[in-house]
Amino acid sequence: MNEVTEMTESTDTLCIDDVDDLFPHNWILHHPMYLRMQSLDVEDGAQVHAAFLVYMDLTEVRHWKDVSSLKCPELQVVLLEGREKEGAPMQSILPLPVHQYLNHKSVRTVLGRGFPVLLCVVASDSTLVYQRMTDGFVTPDPPAGQIQDHGRRQHRKRHQQH
Amino acid sequence: MDATPTAELTSTPGQHVVEPLQDGGGGDGTSRRPHPLIGIHLCGSTALVWRTADVKAAREAGVVGSLVGALPRQPRQNGRLGRPLQLGQEELRLLLEKQASGDDLESSAPNSEGEVQQAQTECYEEEQRSSFEAQSILALEERKSALLRAMGGAKQGGGTSQPDGGVSGRLEVLDQSFVFPRSAVAVQLRTARAGLSHCSDERTLLSSAQPGSSQRAPRSESRFQVFRDLRQRGYYITSAGKFGGDFLVYPGDPLRFHAHFIAVCVALDEQLPLVDVLAVARLGSNVKKTVLLCSPGGPAAPVHYTSLQWSGMV
Numbered sequence: 380m381n382e383v384t385e386m387t388e389s390t391d392t393l394c395i396d397d398v399d400d401l402f403p404h405n406w407i408l409h410h411p412m413y414l415r416m417q418s419l420d421v422e423d424g425a426q427v428h429a430a431f432l433v434y435m436d437l438t439e440v441r442h443w444k445d446v447s448s449l450k451c452p453e454l455q456v457v458l459l460e461g462r463e464k465e466g467a468p469m470q471s472i473l474p475l476p477v478h479q480y481l482n483h484k485s486v487r488t489v490l491g492r493g494f495p496v497l498l499c500v501v502a503s504d505s506t507l508v509y510q511r512m513t514d515g516f517v518t519p520d521p522p523a524g525q526i527q528d529h530g531r532r533q534h535r536k537r538h539q540q541h
Numbered sequence: 542m543d544a545t546p547t548a549e550l551t552s553t554p555g556q557h558v559v560e561p562l563q564d565g566g567g568g569d570g571t572s573r574r575p576h577p578l579i580g581i582h583l584c585g586s587t588a589l590v591w592r593t594a595d596v597k598a599a600r601e602a603g604v605v606g607s608l609v610g611a612l613p614r615q616p617r618q619n620g621r622l623g624r625p626l627q628l629g630q631e632e633l634r635l636l637l638e639k640q641a642s643g644d645d646l647e648s649s650a651p652n653s654e655g656e657v658q659q660a661q662t663e664c665y666e667e668e669q670r671s672s673f674e675a676q677s678i679l680a681l682e683e684r685k686s687a688l689l690r691a692m693g694g695a696k697q698g699g700g701t702s703q704p705d706g707g708v709s710g711r712l713e714v715l716d717q718s719f720v721f722p723r724s725a726v727a728v729q730l731r732t733a734r735a736g737l738s739h740c741s742d743e744r745t746l747l748s749s750a751q752p753g754s755s756q757r758a759p760r761s762e763s764r765f766q767v768f769r770d771l772r773q774r775g776y777y778i779t780s781a782g783k784f785g786g787d788f789l790v791y792p793g794d795p796l797r798f799h800a801h802f803i804a805v806c807v808a809l810d811e812q813l814p815l816v817d818v819l820a821v822a823r824l825g826s827n828v829k830k831t832v833l834l835c836s837p838g839g840p841a842a843p844v845h846y847t848s849l850q851w852s853g854m855v
Contacts, residue, residue, distance in 0.1 A: 441854070480812035483836045486847055487809075497852060500815050509852035510822055517848035518792075518801055519831045 407431060412448065416457050419450040425476045429501035430457040433474040436507055437461055445469075453488050460494065472497045490514050579636060581628065588633040589625040596626045602639070603772050604632045605779050605795055629780060630761060631768035638769075669728075677721030684719060685712055760806075766837035767806045770844040778804075784828065785821055787835075802833040802848075809836040809845070818849070826851035 407413050413431045421427055430448060437443040437459065446461035459472040471494040475481065481498075489496050490512065498510040579595045579602075581588050590596050590606065599606060606626040615621065628636070692708050764787060771778055777791040779800075786803035789795075803825050807813060825832035832849040 475815055477815050479815060481815055481818055482810050482812050483807055483834055483845065483847065484809045486834070487845060490847065498818075500819055508819055509854040510819065511848075511850040511852045513848045513850070515846055515848065516802065516833065517831050517850060519825075519829050519850075522829055 416448050419448065419457055421450060421455055421457050423456065426456050426474070426479070429476045429499075430459060430474040432501055432505055433472060433499045433507060434459060437472070451489065454485050458489065468495065470495045470497055472499055474499045474501060476500075477502045486512055487514075581633065581636065582625075588628040588630075590628065591625045593624065596624065599626065599628075599632075599636065600794075602636065603777060604628065604636060605777055606632055607779070631765045631778075634765055635769060635772060669726075672728075673721075673723070673726050676726055680721045680725070681715070681719050684715060688712065688715060759808075763808055763837050764806045767804060767835040767844055770837075771804065771835075784830070785824055786832065789830075790833065800830055803830050804833045804835050806835050809838070822849040822851060825849065 403409065407428075410431070412434055413427075416427050416430055416434075419427075434446060434448065437446050441463075443461040443463055444465055444467075446459060449458050449460065450456075451458045457474070459474065460469055461472070462469055471489055471492050473485075473489050473496065475498070477500050486496070486498075496512045498512055500508045500510070502508075579590065579598050580592060581590055581595075583589075589609075590599055596606075606628045608622040608624060609627045610623040610625050612621060612623040688711060689708070692711070768778060768788065771788070771790055777793060777795055778788045779791070779795055781787055781789040781800075781803050784803045787806045788804040789800040790802035790804050791798045791800050803821070805821060822832050834847040834849060836845045838845060
């Protein structure tokens, strides 16, 4: 909903029409990157919209560099590629709306591009969840912090309770 | 001399007993460790291993299973359980496959079996002979002492002393003429089973009685291929019911390591709801394990693995 601010003392007033011109409701549709994604000719409109939201998050919020969109012909989806910062390695991002499905073959296809892959799931309220996907076996990080050996203290405690 | 491996199938009424061959692990045929037999009992469709030696042998083959029996001295608890060891479907199939690979050795088994039986017969007869000799010596001594007792008693009772020569003379006669009859030999009957080389004629009857290989759900087939591939890479595998996956994958023996991976077996073209993918990956990161998406490529194709990790991008 638009809020109209009227300033009685100043001559500057914002009326509804001006606001509309500056901040159109459908600003996404006019965004150059969105128009570019549309031109990639991907049928799935929901996926294109999801890709755009991820693009905005990566560029405006996380300040990634060299973010571009491209079409993946095998999967018929819009993929994003970008760097976390200058000089960082290139990564592939697969944006998908949450209600859609994913199969392992698609994942392998995106991995086949040769860059580290991030899966980004877009919820209906624009919440974004990023998931790292890597080929092969990635050993998890060991538990952090000091690992204390309690010895037999626990055992003794339990014994006392009886 | 290498121990010739044999595969035995025995059964008791109401139970299948399938005993697969344990592959000794060595690739070349020249040096092979002795092959232990693993006895597996099928109770319905559940595979159980009862003997401690078999549980140990299964562990050495990389099959962990899970203990499901109550301990006699600690019955009402679930913290520590005892034998039998229950095998999962994939574990059972892996052990049976190892038997199938040793099938060509089975063809040479009849010869060796004949030799084994002959050796056993000879051994048995030798045992009987030595037992007979020992018993006859003991019987003779007992007769002599009985005689001496009788003579000594007569001496005391009679009052008139007989010449000692009579006693020794009697003993000599006993020595020469004493015969311990064969029918009086005590024979030991063993109630415990000495080995598994019994009922060999039942082997051919039961060799085709393998758990239903005809109907296998496609999902169980892919699970087994992943299981076998992971095993070949040297990982230890247990079930992952507590973690929402198919298998827990350990870099070594589960007693020594925490699991590194939660393996989820899917077909390459199986459609997964994205929420499920996120859920299992988030769960994995909470318990410090990587989620592994595993898909077999085909019957002879390699298995594809993709690791899912929480990205840490808040």
